Amino acid sequence: MRVVRGGVVALHELDAEVESGCVTGLLGPSGSGKSTLMRAIVGVQVVDAGAVRVLERPAGSPDLRRRVAYITQAPSVYGDLSVRENLRYFARILGVSAARVEETLATVGLEAAAGRVVNRLSGGQRARASLATALLGEPEVLVLDEPTVGLDPVLRRDLWDAFHRLADGGAALLVSSHVMDEAERCDELLLLREGRILAAGTPADLRARTGAGDLDAAFLRLVEEGP
Amino acid sequence: MSPRATLATSLRVLTQLRRDPRTIGLIVGVPILLVTLLRFVFDDQEQVFDRIGGPMLGIFPFVSMFVVTSVTMLRERVTGTLERLMTMPLAKLDVLLGYAVAFVLMAVVQATAVSLVAFGLLDLHVAGSHVAIVALAVSNAILGMALGLFASAFARSEFQAVQFMPAIVFPQMLLCGLIVPRHQMARPLELASDALPLTYAYDALARVTTGLGLGGRFALDLTVTLGATLLALALGALTLRRRTP
Numbered sequence: 017m018r019v020v021r022g023g024v025v026a027l028h029e030l031d032a033e034v035e036s037g038c039v040t041g042l043l044g045p046s047g048s049g050k051s052t053l054m055r056a057i058v059g060v061q062v063v064d065a066g067a068v069r070v071l072e073r074p075a076g077s078p079d080l081r082r083r084v085a086y087i088t089q090a091p092s093v094y095g096d097l098s099v100r101e102n103l104r105y106f107a108r109i110l111g112v113s114a115a116r117v118e119e120t121l122a123t124v125g126l127e128a129a130a131g132r133v134v135n136r137l138s139g140g141q142r143a144r145a146s147l148a149t150a151l152l153g154e155p156e157v158l159v160l161d162e163p164t165v166g167l168d169p170v171l172r173r174d175l176w177d178a179f180h181r182l183a184d185g186g187a188a189l190l191v192s193s194h195v196m197d198e199a200e201r202c203d204e205l206l207l208l209r210e211g212r213i214l215a216a217g218t219p220a221d222l223r224a225r226t227g228a229g230d231l232d233a234a235f236l237r238l239v240e241e242g243p
Numbered sequence: 244m245s246p247r248a249t250l251a252t253s254l255r256v257l258t259q260l261r262r263d264p265r266t267i268g269l270i271v272g273v274p275i276l277l278v279t280l281l282r283f284v285f286d287d288q289e290q291v292f293d294r295i296g297g298p299m300l301g302i303f304p305f306v307s308m309f310v311v312t313s314v315t316m317l318r319e320r321v322t323g324t325l326e327r328l329m330t331m332p333l334a335k336l337d338v339l340l341g342y343a344v345a346f347v348l349m350a351v352v353q354a355t356a357v358s359l360v361a362f363g364l365l366d367l368h369v370a371g372s373h374v375a376i377v378a379l380a381v382s383n384a385i386l387g388m389a390l391g392l393f394a395s396a397f398a399r400s401e402f403q404a405v406q407f408m409p410a411i412v413f414p415q416m417l418l419c420g421l422i423v424p425r426h427q428m429a430r431p432l433e434l435a436s437d438a439l440p441l442t443y444a445y446d447a448l449a450r451v452t453t454g455l456g457l458g459g460r461f462a463l464d465l466t467v468t469l470g471a472t473l474l475a476l477a478l479g480a481l482t483l484r485r486r487t488p
Contacts, residue, residue, distance in 0.1 A: 020488075021488060058330045059485065059486065060326055060329060060485060061486065061487070062486050062487065062488045076485065076486065078332075081331055081332040082332045085330075086327070087327075088323040088326060090322070090323055092322055092323030092324045092327045093324065094255070094259060094322075095322065097255070097258060097262065101258055105251055105252075105254070105255040106331070108248070108250075108254075109247075109251055109331050109332065109333050110331065110332065111247065
């Protein structure tokens, strides 16, 4: 597919696949087109050419709205509501029980802050509140745009464990990051640069292919080699 | 469309309002202050207070709901919550009706409180029924909400959204007949006022206030106000896009 944003080609003839049952990392520097690709997958991005298919349907199909969940890079929750009020609202739209709200709060470690108004929370807590809304409906596909930015290492580890549990349950997760050390936690990787896929494969694959010791070095070598 | 999602949206909007008691205070308090001022400005001209006061009660909710809706909706657009909602199983109509139900309730509170003060304490007289004034006020609130929703699509910041109020509301207030009867205006202005929805909303209020016949012209007023509301809502719905460039 191909996407043009603001007169600039954001994604060039991009072709990629994301599997169910694993966590796929979408990595690349800022401005490489990660968010645009994610928007196209959840069906909120106008795609200029080509097709995006999710769970064997065109992206953005009405029946996918229950099966696919998405969080944007900036936490998209209501700042003037408490965390729990936010989750209750999204739960009602999804037709999910109040018990599930409490469960999700626990998954993201926000039980203690549940009654607090989002605007008064720290950036990391806000990001987790946003993430929680995506987990509510137990979706089959999760598209998470930089969900762990600014979180402390313990929380990041816990969330990545939660992502893997979801994948083990059969969900497909696409998680973007611009931090290479997070790439190691993914089952599969898509490296994106200037709107093109630079490389795809498992972390071990990419290290072996480039002969680099870590993914940071692997990425640099791939950039130098060119597509 | 689902009643559950509509109701959930109304509840959410009402909770947001409840979390902001100062805004509720302003929505209810400012019109009370203004109508009180009006009463004492025309202290020795009771008939002027009566002529302007009745319609004013019905126009306050129009102005308040225009501002509240355009700012809340703009926030939904810029914070990404609207984009999130558009990826979820709810219809655009659920969002619009959810807002409408919440703001109608708010308008009922506002119009009732202001009317109680005006009729009870400030001795405002209208020929028609007080309930009709409140009912028209609520319908004008929905018109204001619909226009505010549409206007929010053209604002990039809250500053701009707030500035749409004088841009869209003031000309209509100047031309609707409240300040100068429309037939005394220059012909081009009178023609312009024919095309503005507030003209009809005002005319309906003026008819209830003065007890002028509630005949065909009153029915036309209601029809045009309702039509303008539906048109603005439809245009507003068009600005809620699931897919954006």
